Amino acid sequence: MDIHTDLCAVRRNASKISNNCKLIAVIKADAYGHGSVITAKALARIADSFAVATENEAKELLAAGVDRDILILHPCRYPRLTAENVIYTLTCLRDVAAFSGRRTAIKLNTGMNRFGADAENAATLIAKAKENTLVSSVYSHFYDATDRSAVQRQLDDFERVTRGCDLPRHIVSSGALTAEVPYGIARCGIALYGGIKGYLPAMTVTAEVLETRRVHAGEHVGYGSGTLRKVAYIAVTDIGHAHGYRRLGKARYMYVAGRRRKVVSVCMDCTLVECGRETKAGDIVEVMGGHISPSELARSFGTNEYEVFTSLGAKRT
Known part of the structure; x- marks a missing residue:
């Protein structure tokens, strides 16, 4: 068997998204099987940054010379990578001290109940992280991007919890892309590879x-x-x-x-x-x-x- 990735299709899909907002290109799980390194290099001039699941995935990109920001989506107890373009996700107060002086992003739980600080702890975590780390953004994740009512509920909860926050925010994923992207940032994976309607299969x-x-x-x-x-x-x-x-x-x-x-x-x-x-x-x-x-x-x-x-x-x- 043979698998071919059409990088032209990936670039066209990414350009379609980035025309309306900043793009965090999700290339975890080897870019959904399409090849993380070749995808990152193909999107070097289109994506504003990349997102992966783990430190090992970020390490692979760094070894390949990727110099765009790389957001690690899974929480880690201790940072093992020293590259300045690596951003670690924080989900609880317990881990803040370990990331002192490092670049971080705050993950909030708005309904998926996978990773993220709950609403009652969000303000404290954001404040503490800003005191001790270099916070780049605050974000959350939709549990069903195809359910418009669920998306709106999570958007409302995210806005309520982060209102007044002076940090970049992102929550929109592939299935929830609209002409006007809330907060001006989209964190997309499956759309890049043509896995949803309106995008080219790669x-x-x-x-x-x-x-x-x-x-x-x-x-x-x-x-x-x-x-x-x-x-x-x-x-x-x-x-x-x-x-x-x-x-x-x-x-x-x-x-x-x-x-x-x-x-x-x-x-x-x-x-x-x-x-x-x-x-x-x-x-x-x-x-x-x-x-x-x-x-x-x-x-x-x-x-x-x-x-x-x-x-x-x-x-x-």
Whole structure:
């Protein structure tokens, strides 16, 4: 199998966002499987800063020469990176002292209940952090960016808790992008990679045909007791559930020799798909791309685009 990232698409998606606001490009989890280093370099002149989940992810970007600000989204007990462009997230008073003199961002909990200081502790944390650290921003995160009423409730809570704060603020994510972005900063991930409507998909996944065969009606194909109802040509491709291509799910297709063809069986290291007699070993089929969209594959997997990207992208070389 092979995974290709269309960096032109990533840049166009980022430019579309940054036309209306400052952009914090989220490139955690290897840029959702698209390649964090190549994505950061592609967005060097578009994104205002980057966000990752962990220190190790930030360390990888630093080693690659990324000099834009890098926000670490997960809280850490102690800072291990000394680069001046690294910003650590603070979520509680307990950790403030450990980050004395370091650049930080304050994370507030407005309903997701994952990371962040609760409303009653927010003012104290912000004040204490400003006394001891170099606070760059205050932020929160939507738990359902597609639910407009939930988004508005969180926006209202965030505004109430941070009203009067003289620091940059950000809460808007990909699914909540609007023409007017509250606070003028958007922290976006999935939109950069075309995982939501209105943005260009950037990941193409292909597989190579290893072998083809003609299978008769009543014969087995792959694991299990299922048999073919009629004669068919079958291509064995080099992608399987070990590569993030799920074994179970709804009917799905690959794009083979100019046609959508039904997947018959998914094994650990290979997948069997219907084909025509013209298909031969060495041919390349599309698993996801211009003809099989991320949203279609997500529906067939019974999941979302985030998991499709990161599962398949984990095998990117």
